[in-house]
Structure formats: structure tokens, C-alpha cells
Amino acid sequence: MNRQVMWVDTALCTGCGACVAACPVGAVTLVDNADQNPKAHVDEEACTGCGACVDACPADAIQPVIPGELVPGELVPAPERPLPTAYQPGPLAETAGAVAVATGVGLLAKAAGALTRAVGRWLMRPSTRARPSTSFTETSAPAGDRGRAGRGRHARHRRRGRQ
DSSP states (O other), X not given: OOOOEEEEOTTTOOOOXXXXXXXXXXXXXXXXXXXXXXXXXXXXXXXXXXXXXXXXXXXXXXXXXXXXXXXXXXXXXXXXXXXXOOOOOOHHHHHHHHHHHHHHHHHXXXXXXXXXXXXXXXXXXXXXXSOOOOOOOTTTSOGGGTTTTTOSHHHHHHHHTOO
């Protein structure tokens, strides 16, 4: 009868009881040791070798033992649990990222050019505050406009000597 039984490494066992709850045949129990910390114990007669306790143990304290093929009592390493894989972008994602950067740079260059042109036009337009003041008096107005020249309130005030 070549069946697989489990072995408990008491140095690693924390006594959490997860293996006791996972064993379908009740072959795993918690036993008090001399240091008063309960440790898991596998009953080799009742153990069916299903490996449920190996998967349930968070401390990896339970390992399978294959008697007969190896030196009796030698541990067989448990299969490695796959680690979660990190995200690796594919070639399409890398290309899309490069295209997005190139597009952004192009749009930024166009926006900077448009802003430069707008500021240049704004700076080059004639100023409304720098116009020379022209005062029309009756003597400087053309002959046909003598009656209409200087009709505003400011012109009347200037004629009368007020500011």
C-alpha cells in the first residue's frame, strides 16, 4: 500500500487550526505540547493523503511524505504555488502609448504657435489710449463745417475756458 501521508513541522506550526477544519476525514488534530502551544498532529492511520491540510496551512508546516520511495521520514517538497502575475503590456499597448505621446506633442506645438500669433496680434494692434487729441475750433475747421465744429460738451467747456 503506497499512500501518501502528511508530516507536521512543529517549529513552523502556529496552531491556528486551519488544517483541522480542512481535513475531510478528521485525521488532523491539535495537541498541546510541553510549551503549552497547541500544534497540529496527523494520525497516519486515518490520513488518506488527500492534501487538503497542506493547501489549508498558512505557515506551510504540513508536508507530504512518501514512504518506500525515499528514505523513510524524508520530506517531499510541496508543489510551488503560482504567484500572481504582474501586468505586462503587450506590443499594441506600447505602440498606443507612443502614438498618444506623439499626438500630444503635436497638439501642444500647434497650441503654442496659435498662442504666439494671438499675442503678437494683440501687441501690434493700435492702442486706443495713445491717440493724439484733436480739438476742432472754429478757425481750424474747414469752411463748410464752421457751424458744426466743436459741438460736444468738452468743446464748449474749452471755448469757455473751463477744463
